[in-house]
Amino acid sequence: MDRRSLLKFILAGLALPASFAAQASQAVRRVSVVRSGGSTKLLLDLSGPVIANSLSLDSPPRLVLDLQQAALDTTLDGLLLDGTSIRAVRSGKTPTGDLRIVLDLAKSGIQGELRPISGNGRKLELLLPDLPVRGSVVAAATQQSPVQAKGKVNRDLLVVIDAGHGGKDPGAVGAKGEQEKIVALQIATLLAKRIDAQKGYKARLVRSGDIFIPLRKRAEVAQRLNADLLVSVHADAAPRLTASGASVFALSQNGASSSMARWMAQRENGADSVGGGLAVKLRKEDPMVAGVLLDMSMNATISTSLDLGHQVLSQLGQVSGLHQSKVEQAGFAVLKSAAIPSILVETGFISNVRDCRRLHDTRHQRKIADAIFAGVDSYFRQQPPPGSLIASQARAETA
Template identity: 35%
Template structure:
């Protein structure tokens, strides 16, 4: 090999090795760059809300990302401490302090502070011992991630006891059994009780005015009947919202309260509200509450919504054994059955077996009685406003699956219809719906005296 050839080969070898050297130098440069630790971004607090009620108080923190929280309780005095990871102090947390209401049954006050890096501590000063539930919810509907703090009483009050405590003496005098139960609840250990009152085989004749203050219409000799009134939605779940901002949960609670006043003014009848304020009640708990107070009827009250704003009119639904009676009915039932997701149920602690038993025991006899009640109700509602459909509709509403009482769901009007939204805001119209439903209930018991017979 001559010198020129050797020189050429050497040059080509150097050219081939150059890219490799450049790659190696580049890699070395990358390795020599300083390693910058990644700093976790603190979650952004979007909103804080409180929902105080006799049943329980709920506190909700809505954030843009999911968080973890740890909690524990203390005694003497009663407190709950919650450590939220992934948060820094934020002016919005001051809103939580301001949202504590003086009449909250559980929270006296609260304090918020930075406990340590990336951890916020909330200390709740409590009015009584609690059994808390703390859980997170994934984004659903208009909500992002939610951290939910539910403060339940350590000893929950029985719904029947609560009902009796709120009954006026006049009503207790009408119902001898209620008097006995009320005495027992007020004297759990028998203190001050000398003898058990004798319960007669019949009570005074029950009557039913169509509105408070009017002369009563005889209904025959009956025991006290209990009507469970279920105002749909509540708390975190506003239900449907009209174009003008009217919330379904507010309208239906107002109607339920007006209907309760009329039922309570009817001798031989009393009403029980599954929700008497603005707070969330899971669907199966609504059914369970009605059963605990030995309700004879269950009436769930709603204000319909539909994608088409021209849809309108009143409707009455009963549970379907074979599917929905229309596409719209199926769509509505699916929407209403999603209330637990919107309202925020603690799935981890929900007793799925008990819920399944409550929701799967409906009978043909119950559906038959429910259909008759719905027909009576529909006949009365047509006097208030036009009907969406002239017949009772069927759909798989979870809240109607009580096995031992006639149950119906009343859609008073379409809140998604601007004209009907305005109508639903009117106290006079709300009262007219209450009168119609009250009359429908009375007609049902006149046609079915055996369901309200003395025992």
């Protein structure tokens, strides 16, 4: 992403005139820390709008905040950090003259959300969860499955599987009342079994029953478990009843790759309003999302997701018709984890009579699950994550 489009991300949410786009040197005039409701906000008062990126790094765990062509016009001493996940705050200049603010964190895996909070671009906030991170769904998931230790040798690759919808959100409904949430859970469960049966892999289901979980929580489960991959399983409806076949989606930073992809993302993102929670808006005008998308690590994650999605799509094409022959992209809220490659698989259209019948057939469900796994496996065999058993096997084969 070039500098100009980055800037647009910040400015789009603020409805600023284009003249602001001129890149001037700005100053950070005040930095403060505010704690509320289990999270900490690092607030920056600026002399004017800046392009900002945040990036999480490990060993030691830290969060880097780069402000392009900005200078620090205040002190970082004396910030009240007790009880927060921040150990220390320091600053420096990058070789390109940007201001870099580094937050040393109490532990790794803490994700920050960067967003503008004023209409004139003069206030930025970085939101961080406090320690310990609370969340009933996450806690339930971690109880049975300790967080993946990525430093371990020959570790299993962890695939988190998200069965779409659930509870009061049925998802798409077929002509005879068939419900997407049921089909999605059946296929997700078969996929989990297939993955667990393979040496070198482990699967975890975000939901194993008919319960409602907000979209953000689903991505959080994958983050908390330090997963290698998130696969969200769906079987949607289309306005055109003849639409059929499987498709694979990845997140997009720049709008949808087709009108169908946009429509799908709008449907899926509506799940939270069905469930009674806040509707998730994943538009680039959304300042919060702009902050997340500005995180440069997102680019790498999306590119991995596209490669992986391509492998899954080509395997799916051998057991099912395809709706699209390439991986589609749109702003799916469930895929917005900046650290974990994430794909959404539409296994077919519940609105299509033939697809719907097949989606309820256990043999076909198993074929779909096997195909998704085959795609995932072929991707990881080609690019084995360091420290994994799959990586050791790949080394042994080439040795």
